[in-house]
Amino acid sequence: MEVLRGSVRTYAWGSRTHLAELLGDPVPSPHPQAELWLGAHRDEPSQLTGEHARSLADALRDDPTGTLGPSRRARWSDRLPYLLKVLAAEEPLSLQAHPSAEQAAAGYAREEAAGVPRTAADRNYPDPLPKPELLCALTEFHALAGFREPAETVRLLRALDVRGLEHHTELLAAQPDADGLRALFTTWITLPQRAVDELVPALLDGCVAHAREHGEFTTEARTLLDLGERYPGDAGVLAALLLNRVVLTPGQCLYQPAGSPHSYLAGAGVELMANSDNVLRCGLTPKHVDVPELLRVLDFAPGAPTLLSGEGTGPVTRFAPSEFFSLARCAFDGAEEEADLGIEGPRIVVTVEGTVHLRSSRGQDQELPRGTAAWVPACDGPVTVAPVGGPALAFAAADGLGDRPADG
Numbered sequence: 509m510e511v512l513r514g515s516v517r518t519y520a521w522g523s524r525t526h527l528a529e530l531l532g533d534p535v536p537s538p539h540p541q542a543e544l545w546l547g548a549h550r551d552e553p554s555q556l557t558g559e560h561a562r563s564l565a566d567a568l569r570d571d572p573t574g575t576l577g578p579s580r581r582a583r584w585s586d587r588l589p590y591l592l593k594v595l596a597a598e599e600p601l602s603l604q605a606h607p608s609a610e611q612a613a614a615g616y617a618r619e620e621a622a623g624v625p626r627t628a629a630d631r632n633y634p635d636p637l638p639k640p641e642l643l644c645a646l647t648e649f650h651a652l653a654g655f656r657e658p659a660e661t662v663r664l665l666r667a668l669d670v671r672g673l674e675h676h677t678e679l680l681a682a683q684p685d686a687d688g689l690r691a692l693f694t695t696w697i698t699l700p701q702r703a704v705d706e707l708v709p710a711l712l713d714g715c716v717a718h719a720r721e722h723g724e725f726t727t728e729a730r731t732l733l734d735l736g737e738r739y740p741g742d743a744g745v746l747a748a749l750l751l752n753r754v755v756l757t758p759g760q761c762l763y764q765p766a767g768s769p770h771s772y773l774a775g776a777g778v779e780l781m782a783n784s785d786n787v788l789r790c791g792l793t794p795k796h797v798d799v800p801e802l803l804r805v806l807d808f809a810p811g812a813p814t815l816l817s818g819e820g821t822g823p824v825t826r827f828a829p830s831e832f833f834s835l836a837r838c839a840f841d842g843a844e845e846e847a848d849l850g851i852e853g854p855r856i857v858v859t860v861e862g863t864v865h866l867r868s869s870r871g872q873d874q875e876l877p878r879g880t881a882a883w884v885p886a887c888d889g890p891v892t893v894a895p896v897g898g899p900a901l902a903f904a905a906a907d908g909l910g911d912r913p914a915d916g
């Protein structure tokens with residue numbers, strides 16, 4: 509195992525405090541810091557800082573059998589299948605959804621055949637992979653995720669009492685299912701701009717009145733007001749009416765399966781995703797929205813957002829919702845104890861509170877203070893984790909294939 513240095517992405521929606529504090533840099537940071545990337549993404553592979561300093565991408569290329577494991581190499585085409593991030597949002601991210609494996613493969617092939625440059629602004633599928641993602645909250649974390657039960661959305665729309673939306677409300681009330689949601693979403697996302705410019709201010713008026721009365725949907729109304737102020741004239745503000753408003757407490761994990769619309773609003777979390785850039789934007793963005801492709805990818809089945817319950821007793825809880833990744837959350841309350849990480853193959857570990865000590869079955873040791881990370885190749889075998897000198901919180905990522913003895 510080796511120390512791994514990630515890189516900070518400075519998107520405008522980021523926090524000036526969270527990642528700077530985590531990394532021990534001056535607070536507030538001069539620019540918003542949105543994401544700490546830990547992985548081998550082609551745009552920004554993390555760096556191994558040991559005796560043989562090199563990028564993680566180079567380490568994988570030089571020894572794919574040792575790093576990924578003999579049985580995993582073929583499945584992942586010699587690439588690391590996941591990207592681990594610490595995310596800190598001060599402002600809402602765009603509303604988006606990600607394709608399934610089949611949609612991504614077909615979309616990539618189609619755009620390659622059409623000769624769309626991979627970096628073009630209207631390219632939907634820069635790679636052929638799906639992009640499931642998971643977010644485990646570090647602070648209270650706010651998000652929009654998945655389509656709300658239509659009956660409840662009808663109650664929200666009636667409570668907001670927006671002039672111009674009465675007809676839309678009654679259409680959804682008459683068909684309170686996935687087809688009704690598809691029809692209403694499609695209507696809103698394809699409205700002429702002048703209609704959006706009338707409806708959104710009327711919606712915000714309804715939200716102001718509802719928030720003042722402290723009605724049933726106060727949180728939803730405040731979120732819509734916030735989005736409407738930041739994205740005036742954006743049909744995504746209307747689309748946001750249809751989504752579950754989610755609040756995670758620290759330690760809770762939210763999963764985004766293929767086709768699930770989502771927007772992270774505020775908070776810090778550990779995010780783990782398939783190593784893909786395939787995003788279909790639904791709004792709340794100045795960037796390109798490809799409506800026909802979005803309508804193909806979105807899953808309109810309503811329901812509660814997918815909160816993962818996790819497995820394991822003691823300090824380590826494991827979340828394994830996808831073959832592309834699994835996450836182990838290692839929370840030590842101050843008692844001296846050692847636990848099995850319990851995930852195998854190519855691993856990345858990051859400490860977000862306190863200090864942990866890693867030990868591999870081959871006798872290697874690595875101490876990881878807050879804000880540092882380690883790369884643990886498959887050939888290091890099983891690893892134990894223990895706190896050093898008090899409470900600690902660390903996260904370990906692996907793929908989701910589980911135990912494969914040949915890789916140990």
Ligand SMILES: [Zn+2]
Nearest residue numbers: 604606641770
């Ligand atoms: Zn996403």
